[in-house]
Amino acid sequence: MKCAPLTMTTGPPTRARKQGVLTLGLKADILVWNPVTKRRHELSSMGIRVMKATLKQQLELSHQLDFLQLPYQRVILEDRVALSIGGGIGQPRMPVLLLGKAHLGEVSVTVWPKLLKEICANKDIFVLE
Secondary structure (H helix, E strand, O other): OOEOOOOOOOOOOOOHHHOOEOOOOOOOOOEEEEOOOOEEEEOEEEEEEOOHHHHHHHHHHOOOHHHHHOHHHHHHHOOOOOOOEEEEEOOOHHHHHHOOOOOHHHOOOOOOOHHHHHHHHHOOOOOOO
């Protein structure tokens, strides 16, 4: 198994859902190579939860100040939540790698969209239901 080097990044967020995670500062994900999919496999997603000033700065820089009205952002702005470190190892992600699977659906049962199941079936990937 090959591991990607640990790097400190100060670049833009990798995904839109990372809103609320400090993406302008410390960030450390654990990435490994998945020989089945022939691409990186994210075992964890780590992030340090932001403080008011950092949240405002992120949203200003990304031109998303309207997000300040959303419930999660409001409780940060109003000091109603304890700041904590977030992230962790995704439980289904380890078996995907260790069992040589291509998709989370091969090791984790949930309601998968019909289109996803069809795409996977065409590639001989059978998701659990």
